[in-house]
Amino acid sequence: MADIINFTIDGKECVAEKGISILQATQENDIYIPTLCNYEGVKPKGSCRICTIRTNGQFATACTTPVADGMEIENNTEEINDLRKSIIELLFVEGNHFCPACEMSGDCELQALAYRFQMMVPRFTFQFPKRDIDAGNPKILMDCNRCIRCKRCIRAIKDEKGRSVFAFYRRGENIKVHIDPELGSKLTDELAEKSVTICPVGAILPREKGFRIPIGQRKFDHEPIGSEYKH
């Protein structure tokens, strides 16, 4: 039997199994913390910083920080939610996200978060960067305009030898995701499909299959992201 620990989130008393992350612990207590780079079953990386919470006076990411006994966590506060909203706004201005023209509209986690956090006009200046579209792969299409560089595909899609199919290129503001020309061209249908589903935005799209799910039936068409949690 695993150790049970106590913690509070915004003053609410909760219990959790020792060793799990703050994110898992809060989800088990039916509390929502927004996430974007995190994906169930893939090792968390804490790169989008949207799941930022505060504990012990310090900001930390809920997806990577283990919950500890007696922890007092600040989550759903005006201050923290504004920080999260500004990260969402940053993602909108650093890339080129034209939702009405995007095939993933309605299924896009970034768009859904922007709605949930009621983003109107970003407080930052749009950068309109020049980004590439990689149409060289037989099964998938990579539109870097929409890529939020969350590393989900990089972390999750490996071949049988553990080699990367996707990887970062360069660093800083110029960082971009590359598909391996060799492994990418031999991508199995299964991995191609996985890379499409794992992308939170419309940066990785299947070739020759447009609008697979009709508008109106998409994930966030009727309920905001995170609606599965009560609080």
Place this chain on the structure above:
Amino acid sequence: MENNTVHSAIRKYNQDKMRLMDILIEIQDNENYISDDAVRIISEKLELSLVDVEQTISFYHFLSKEPQGKYTIYLNNSIVSNMMGRQIVAETFENEAGCKFGEVAEDGIIGLFDTACIGMSDQEPAALINGNVFIHLTPFRVKEIVRDMRTGKDVKKMHTSYLDGGQNKSEYLNSAVRNNIMRMGPVLTDDYNPGTIIMNNLPQLTPEQVIEEIKTSNIRGRGGAGFPTGLKWEFCRIAKGDKKYILCNADEGEPGTYKDRVILTERPKLLFEGMVIAGYSIGATEGILYLRYEYKYLKHYLENALEEARGKNLLGNDIGGIKGFNFDIRIQLGAGAYICGEESALIESIEGKRGEPRDRPPYPVEKGYNDCPTVVNNVETLCSVVKIMLKGGEWYSSLGTPVSTGTKVLNISGDCKYPGIYEVEWGLTIIDILDMVGATDVQAIQVGGPSGSLIGPEEFDRKLCYSDLVTGGSFIIFNFNRDLLKNVVLNFTDFFIEESCGSCVPCRSMIPLFKQKLEKILSGNGVASDLEDLQSWGKLMKTNRCGLGHTAANPILTSLKNFRYLYEEKLERGKEYETGFNLEQAVSESCEATTRVPNF
């Protein structure tokens, strides 16, 4: 020819993925670039994908997929280099080489590139040429150097001076770089016979006793973060792991810092002995010195020092006659990334990967290099450890202040009479330091490099200590002739844009936005709300993963706090562009003329 280099580099490092950095550096240094062919061969031999290899190459400043010229010149573009006359030197390079910075001349002989601080702030302008350092550059020297290149001269033979004549007994090092040790304290003094502690003291002490002594000294990490060293060792000692490692962080990339370069040159034996003591305490069998690429010119010299230590039973098996105490040290070169000075990024880099900081916990003392318990210590910390063992933790804690014990090696550069290295006790004020180095007419001082604070005369009574001004040791002094915003703050902000690893959203995307705002203000188009924006954006930086992300906006935030008037002066002309349109005011005149009352 080229493929031979690639194959031999791969063989030299046993086709080991963890040694990818070494393989890439070897190829880069021999061929001046890493070709597509080389990438393909490496990926096949090391069982990596092409993008696995390219992601590492593209992360590091000194690795390149394009030819960089037979002679690759990296001219430092840090603030101190600019202050000491970089511009005319850069122009001369461009004229003589026949290409611009960022380009290789058509004949492929010379490549000109910018690079961040190379640890020569007391002897700028300085450049790295094929890994060799050239200091005190002037247009005359530049012409001479380029002339030598045209004749195909060996870079090592292009030096013209014989400097210092210190104790390092290396003719080559003496001809290349000055040490400028202006003040020696107990750590830098030369009153110690290397190996004494290992031979005489260690055999009498248990690892726990050594850790106890270090805890008594109360020494904290000298890299800047200031974690108590004894505690770090204790955590690592008790952590479970088959193998443990001690890593020495010699990646001092904070602009204005060069103390480790001097220590590595003049006191390498002290450092290696400190690593052995640390290794003994935590139960490590391997130590790695992570040496920044900028100091590659020291590698051969340091390897000789290691070889000498092996010969004296100060490294190897049963060290100091202690049965079963086996420990050795190797050197790992970096390839140009400031972020690799962050301990978890440094570990990633030693493993042959991109230097992206790790999420913590787990901390390196639990799970570090190769997923084993690992201690990462600064060069200065490890040297101090030897003196603590020699004279006792009590003695060390009597130096400095009760909370900030011991000494700190400062790197002074910028507008002062005597730039160089000063080892001082903690507790000095900024006024003391300025008096010590002969600085007058001081407008501002950058404490702790770009990630620290820009402070002005009203705060010069602040003290160097962990409860007030904490610093890794970089001090850059600016007199009243310097334009702080345009030349200093902008330069530092560019530095962070270049050095962000790009992993966290607020770091990679915010710094360029900070810069745009600053440029808007500098161009005279700023309005009052721009200053409020800058201030309020600062908080978001605290959500980043690592220290670089937390501090990357400090140049702007600390100058805004301490030199607000400089920003406000620039807003003057901008008053009429004040945002927020006031309709009532705009129509008031016409309302008055037509005697109408606005109906809104």
